[in-house]
Amino acid sequence: MNPSSMNRRDFLKKSALVGAVAAAGPLILPSRLRGQTAANDQVAVGIIGTGSIAKMHIDTLLGFYDVRIAAVCDVDRVRREAAAEKINAFYGNRDCRMYGDFRELAAQPDLDAVWVCTPDHWHALAAIEAIRNKKDVYVEKPLTLTIREGRELVNAARRHDRVVQTGTQQRSSKRFRDVAQFIRNGGLGGLERIEILIPANNKFTGATWVEEPVPGGLDWEMWLGPAPWRPFNRQACHYNFRFILDFAAGQVTNWGAHYIDIAQWALDADTGGPVEVVGHGEFPSSGLFSTATKVDFTCRYANGVELRCRTRYDGEFDGNVRFFGPRGWIDVSRSNTRASTPELLREVTAGGGAVKLAVSNNHHDNFIQCIRTRERPISDVEIGHRTTTVCNLGNIAMLLDRKLKWDAAREEFVDDVVANRMRDRTMRGPWGLV
Amino acid sequence: MRGGGLCARMLGYVGSAVCVPVVARLLESERTVDHARMALDRIEDASVDTAYRGVLGKLRGAAKAGLIGSIAMRGDREALGKLREIAGDVKESDVVRSVAARAVERLERREEVAR
Numbered sequence: 001m002n003p004s005s006m007n008r009r010d011f012l013k014k015s016a017l018v019g020a021v022a023a024a025g026p027l028i029l030p031s032r033l034r035g036q037t038a039a040n041d042q043v044a045v046g047i048i049g050t051g052s053i054a055k056m057h058i059d060t061l062l063g064f065y066d067v068r069i070a071a072v073c074d075v076d077r078v079r080r081e082a083a084a085e086k087i088n089a090f091y092g093n094r095d096c097r098m099y100g101d102f103r104e105l106a107a108q109p110d111l112d113a114v115w116v117c118t119p120d121h122w123h124a125l126a127a128i129e130a131i132r133n134k135k136d137v138y139v140e141k142p143l144t145l146t147i148r149e150g151r152e153l154v155n156a157a158r159r160h161d162r163v164v165q166t167g168t169q170q171r172s173s174k175r176f177r178d179v180a181q182f183i184r185n186g187g188l189g190g191l192e193r194i195e196i197l198i199p200a201n202n203k204f205t206g207a208t209w210v211e212e213p214v215p216g217g218l219d220w221e222m223w224l225g226p227a228p229w230r231p232f233n234r235q236a237c238h239y240n241f242r243f244i245l246d247f248a249a250g251q252v253t254n255w256g257a258h259y260i261d262i263a264q265w266a267l268d269a270d271t272g273g274p275v276e277v278v279g280h281g282e283f284p285s286s287g288l289f290s291t292a293t294k295v296d297f298t299c300r301y302a303n304g305v306e307l308r309c310r311t312r313y314d315g316e317f318d319g320n321v322r323f324f325g326p327r328g329w330i331d332v333s334r335s336n337t338r339a340s341t342p343e344l345l346r347e348v349t350a351g352g353g354a355v356k357l358a359v360s361n362n363h364h365d366n367f368i369q370c371i372r373t374r375e376r377p378i379s380d381v382e383i384g385h386r387t388t389t390v391c392n393l394g395n396i397a398m399l400l401d402r403k404l405k406w407d408a409a410r411e412e413f414v415d416d417v418v419a420n421r422m423r424d425r426t427m428r429g430p431w432g433l434v
Numbered sequence: 435m436r437g438g439g440l441c442a443r444m445l446g447y448v449g450s451a452v453c454v455p456v457v458a459r460l461l462e463s464e465r466t467v468d469h470a471r472m473a474l475d476r477i478e479d480a481s482v483d484t485a486y487r488g489v490l491g492k493l494r495g496a497a498k499a500g501l502i503g504s505i506a507m508r509g510d511r512e513a514l515g516k517l518r519e520i521a522g523d524v525k526e527s528d529v530v531r532s533v534a535a536r537a538v539e540r541l542e543r544r545e546e547v548a549r
Contacts, residue, residue, distance in 0.1 A: 228439055228468070418447050426446065426472040429500020430529050433507060434536045 043368055046071040046111045046135075048102045048126050049118035050083035051238055053140055053167075057115050058083060060364050062090045067368060071108060073099040076238075077217030100219060106130045113163075113371055116140060119241045120248040121227045124149035125431060127164070131156045136163040136371045138364075141261075142253035143384035147392050148424040150385035151411060152433045157381045163370045165377040166384025168261040169363035170334070176262050177357055178348050179323070179332040183266035185353025187344070188325025191305050194263050195322045197312035198255040201243060201293045209233045209288040226427035235288055243289040250291025253391045256309055259319040261379075261387040262332065263307050265357070266323060270383045273390055273408035274299035274307065281398030297394035309394055396422045438469050445473035451481055458485035464497040471504050483510040490516050498526075499533040506537035514541050 045061060047054055050072050061067050069087050074080035077100070084096040099105040102122075106114060106129045114130040116123055116139045124144040130137045137157075143166050144150040157164040170176045183191060211231035214220045220232045227246045230236065241247040242254050264270060279297030284290060296310040312319075320333035328340030330348060339345035360366035360378035370377040389411070396419055397404050405414035413419040427433070445453055454477065460470035467489075474482045486505050490513070493501055502520070505513045520526055521534035 228443075228472075421447050421476040424476060426468070426475045427500065427503065428468045428496075429498070429503070430496040430533065432500060432503020432533065434503045434533060434540055 042066050042068040043112045043371055044068050044070045044110050045113050045115060046073065046105045046108065047083065047115045047117060048073045048105060048130075049116065049122070049140075050074040050076075050079045051117065054083065054115070054117035057117060057138075057364075058086065061115075062087070064364065064368065069096060070111060071097040071099060071105050073102050073105040075100055075219040075222040076215075078215075100222070102126045103129055106133045106135060111135055113137065113367075119223075120145045120253065121241075121246065122225055124153050124433065125226060125427075127153055128156045128433070131160050131162045131164070134160065134162070136367075138165045138167065138367050139381070139384065140167040141257040141384065142249065142388040142391060143257075143381065144388060145248065146423060146425050147389050147411060149433065150388055154381050154385050161374075163367070163374065163377060164381035164384075165363070165367040165370070166379040166381060166387075167363070168258055168379045168384060168387065170258050170262055171265065171378045171383075172360040172363035172366055173334075174361065175334075175337055176265075176332055177359065178351060179321075179330055179337060180262055180265040181351065181353065181355060181357045182330065182348045183323050183325075184268060184355040184357065187327070187347055187353070188323060188330065189327040190325050191267070191303075192324045192326070193305060194266075194307040195324070196256070196259045196263060196307065196309040196319060197316075198251045198259065198295060198309065198319045199317050200311055200313065201251045201289075201291060201295065209235060224428070226425075226431035228428060233288065240289075243291045245290040248291065249391060249395050250295070251311070252292065252295055252309070252395050253388065255319040256295075256391045256394070257387055259321045260307070260309065260390045261383075262321050263323075264383070264387050264390065267301060267303075267305065267307075269301065270386060272302075273386055274301050274393065274406055275408070276300040276403065276405050277393045277397040278403040279394055279397030279399075280401060281395075283399070292395070292398055295394070295398070297397050299390060299393065307390075392423070438466065439472075442469035442472040446476060449473055449477050451477065451479035453477075454479060454481045454485060458482075458488075461485060461489045461501070462492050464493060464495070467493060467497045468500060471500060475504050475508070483508060483512065486510065487513050487516060490520070495527055495530065499530050502530070502533045502537050506540045509541065509544055511541050511544065514538060517541070 043066060045067055047058060047069060058069060061069055072080055072083045080098050084098050087096040088094050113136040116126045116137060118126055120142055123139055127137045127139045144153055212233050214232045236244055243250055277297060277299045281292035281296055282294035283292050294311050298306055298308040300306050318333050318335060320331055322329050322331040328344050330344060331338040337348060339348065358378055366378045393406055400419060404416055404419050407414055454474065457470050457473045460466040486501060490501065502517065517534045517538050521531055521538055
């Protein structure tokens with residue numbers, strides 16, 4: 001029971017009322033209604049990576065009365081200290097431990113769960129290390145940088161019986177669930193095609209960049225980790241790492257991971273994927289950034305449905321997914337749900353049909369509850385892996401600029417040696433998936 | 435080395451057994467071993483495994499740990515004996531011994547599956 005319906009402030013208000021009642025006479029209260037949950041009932045959490053995404057997670061988790069953020073880790077001392085300071089200020093103590101090496105945090109025996117909020121090229125390694133240390137893990141999207149890393153992460157989670165939630169939080173939104181469920185129930189009279197738009201890519205691409213001094217407190221070697229070595233440049237580091245292929249896959253995985261995830265959900269393809277992909281993207285020929293500046297790829301599923309994902313140029317900084325069928329179209333984004341007719345829109349929100357998708361209305365709470373029940377979370381690691389795989393298929397197809405056949409069961413391209421090699425990467429020593 | 439990195443990356447996509455003898459020489463230097471692995475890791479030819487096993491005793495530290503990771507991911511069970519030795523060798527660094535132990539575990543698991 002967490003703030004899906006009650007935030008910490010509400011909880012504390014109710015606790016105050018209970019306290020007033022308790023003052024009138026003897027009353028035995030469960031520990032969670034005493035204004036704080038007993039320490040041994042709290043889920044102790046460590047945060048790996050304390051950048052912009054982690055700040056949102058920290059803000060959210062501080063509102064959970066049965067979660068305690070016990071440790072943070074970042075290779076950037078300034079960010080690490082700022083995160084710990086914020087947490088300590090909230091709790092009114094100095095207990096939040098700080099680490100510069102995720103392996104040290106993952107080895108802490110008092111932690112139950114770990115949030116992986118690093119740049120993408122670290123996701124698999126940090127998550128697998130936490131899993132080996134018997135932690136449950138929340139991994140930010142995209143789940144991993146490569147297809148092979150995703151499979152390794154799923155295998156590790158299963159082998160060690162860990163709960164692993166992917167940070168595709170749109171699965172915990174009624175808006176998206178309603179649409180996916182409507183499609184699964186045949187609301188459009190069948191599904192013909194899917195169109196996904198994602199925001200434009202890196203803001204500038206042709207910049208001539210030079211090596212810059214590494215800022216004080218930043219362990220650049222550790223930041224790079226498994227990625228090929230390169231000199232420091234501030235545009236290559238925090239946030240903009242998303243636009244360098246050694247670290248990430250651009251908007252295809254940044255936004256695509258969210259909207260392709262909804263399409264996969266609606267397609268009932270959570271353990272599968274397309275059978276074919278073709279892409280025609282545009283990539284920078286020089287400069288610091290290397291991910292596609294123009295994204296355009298199409299996946300075909302075994303049922304004949306085509307999913308096209310491309311860059312939008314209307315300035316909107318959100319994605320959207322539009323489903324087309326004989327009865328019209330349904331379009332959903334974070335801001336609204338639209339339909340080709342008012343009748344369709346009414347039907348979506350009415351929520352009829354035999355297929356009922358699993359319900360989560362709070363992504364963090366869903367994970368925390370699954371830690372307790374050992375059930376699989378709404379964005380289980382396999383689901384995250386399959387969605388990220390579709391993103392990576394698109395990127396590989398655009399890079400090769402040819403049609404590729406995909407065997408989702410074997411997770412390999414059919415008769416294409418080069419494409420198959422692009423499912424994986426070599427990590428700089430000492431890092432590796434083993 | 436930036437040019438070397440680009441070549442290694444391209445060979446990683448399109449390289450074949452033909453390039454193994456040349457690239458394998460780069461495995462022996464800690465300065466070039468990561469690039470050499472980048473070129474060779476996904477070439478499905480036994481000559482790569484032979485080359486990797488051949489330099490295991492010549493590298494140390496991070497370079498050796500990285501190489502062990504490549505051997506494990508390629509599933510080279512012929513390396514099991516050497517890896518067991520490394521995992522138990524107190525002269526090796528903690529990182530190398532730890533990676534070797536994990537590599538042994540992984541390869542033995544694969545061996546069980548294969549049976």
